[in-house]
Amino acid sequence: MTAARVEQRMEELLQRHFDYLTATGPGPDHPLDEDPSQEALQAVILQAIEAGRGGKRLRALLLCDVWRALESEQNPDREQAVVDLACALEVYQTSALVHDDIIDGSPRRRGRPAAHLALSRPVAENNPNDRAPARPDARGTGLGILLGDLLASLSTALALQAAADLPQGPAIGRVFQAIQTAVVTGQVLDMGMEEASLDDPERLRSQAMHTMAWKTASYTTMAPLALGLLAAGTDLEEHKVSVHALGLDLGLAFQLSDDLLDVAGDDRHTGKPVGGDIREGKRTVLLADTLAMANPDQAKEVRRLYDSPSQRRKDAQVNMVRDLMQSCGAVEASRRRIADLSVRAQARAQALADDLHLSARGRTIFLKACRRFLPLATTAGYHERVSSIDAEAGQASEVQRAGQDEHE
Incomplete structure (x- = not known):
């Protein structure tokens, strides 16, 4: 595929x-192709x-x-x-x-x-x-x-x-329709976040993570996992908790990585303007970390900028916030958070593969598929953390190898 x-x-x-x-068309006397609305x-x-x-x-x-x-x-x-x-x-x-x-x-x-x-x-x-x-x-x-x-x-x-x-066609239909409700709910929460206070970074971070779970993880990772299991005739209820936990970690890591690209990426590769989240005033985890880690004067300036109408945010102001996110340590904090989610997600993927009694071939396919949503290396200690988890489980570093194969 x-x-x-x-x-x-x-x-x-x-x-x-x-x-x-x-x-x-509405009838033989009024074919649609003659209608101006065509x-x-x-x-x-x-x-x-x-x-x-x-x-x-x-x-x-x-x-x-x-x-x-x-x-x-x-x-x-x-x-x-x-x-x-x-x-x-x-x-x-x-x-x-x-x-x-x-x-x-x-x-x-x-x-x-x-x-x-x-x-x-x-x-x-x-x-x-x-x-x-x-x-x-x-x-x-x-x-x-x-x-x-x-x-x-x-x-x-x-x-x-x-x-x-x-197999389980009705259940597939219910899951597919449910994800649409989840995404719209997440979009509403996302719009509501535009009015979220910037005075409490910890609360802002929690709200942003909650919104990502609804808006992104629900259909980016949770739904494909659930639909794939149902299509194979697997009892989803038996693995519902594991699928939800794995899908949430994968989805959050994926969205946090996307938010990071908006600050540290290149629009020639992303296909959309870098700094768009800042220009739009989006309340992101990265913003919450910046407000928490910047000095008081810097945090005050960021709050003033985000509280102003987006039409007034100039390129110089957007670049100032991008630079601050880098210099205050918020970007590195985000990378560490992504790394932690990645390690936990891979441990969950291995556990779910065990519960599903996958063959050696099936296990490789499954772990590699999950690995696509995770960055290969977000921090220097990333591979060491993966190796530690594998050692504790008494298994070879199968997930890490799958990720390296995918990268190559």
């Missing part, structure tokens, strides 16, 4: 649904395909690999249903990103104009080089919202169709 295969199948499934939408529909369809392109497909690959680790028999029909279920999860991910970019006012996604910006009218419509305006208009924002809704709806349809050909 590869990201390219997932993306190709995603486009096939989406195009099949879009062909149905454009072929369906232009908007075609624009949304094209952007749905475009917005879904790119990305590492980590969620889909985790789901497929968990199923592959458990499934011992070759069954092409079953495998196709699993791939389609994984694609449904990626389609939902696309819908969440479209809505997220609108909420955050992000101009770019994966190195291209964000969907709501691409759907806006160019300032000079007769200029073929002006492919997207600098700012979204009401049309682009409205169509972007509808595009996100359409993708979310289609993701559910795709998931239910795939579930019909898999």
Whole structure:
């Protein structure tokens, strides 16, 4: 299973649904292709395909690999249903990103104009080089919202169709629908965090971690783990606590690493503007650490900056906060936190592999799949901590080797 295969199948499934939408009309006397609204529909369809392109497909690959680790028999029909279920999860991910970019006012996604910006009218419509305006208009924002809704709806349809050909189909449907509720809840919490007080860094850190659990971990790691087990016919209730704990640690480490890229990354590699979280005033764990570790005058200046309207935050101010996060030790604190989560997650992954009675081949697949969500080395002591856990368990450093293989 590869990201390219997932993306190709995603486009096939989406195009099949879009062909149905454009072929369906109100009647023979009023075919839809003569309706002026067709232009908007075609624009949304094209952007749905475009917005879904790119990305590492980590969620889909985790789901497929968990199923592959458990499934011992070759069954092409079953495998196709699993791939389609994984694609449904990626389609939902696309819908969440479209809505997220609108909420955050992000101009770019994966190195291209964000969907709501691409759907806006160019300032000079007769200029073929002006492919997207600098700012979204009401049309682009409205169509972007509808595009996100359409993708979310289609993701559910795709998931239910795939579930019909898999063991525990009803349970798969319930989990898939539950993750959508969790993500929306997390998005609401995230927006509520914009008003969170900056006077209590410890409380702010706790709130940010709680929000990440709902908004990111719920469908990035918890859901693929659960869906992969169900697709293989495994009793999820028996392993629910372990799956939740492993998925939470993986998801938090993944999101904390993403937040770190916003400060210490390069937008040529991330595909979105570095410093965006600072410019938007997002209340992150990294911000909480900065407020706790900076001197009083520095912390006061950061609070003043974050309490000001985002439109007034200049590049120089954003860079000042980025530099402070580095110099005060907040970035290194985040790396240590990610390392601790990574070590704990790998211990949980080994324990769950034992509980699932995976074969040697299945165990390698499972551990390697989990390892994709963790940085190879975030601190100098990372590998020493992994080795310590393996030694205590009396096992070879299988997880670490899997991670090194993945990195190579």
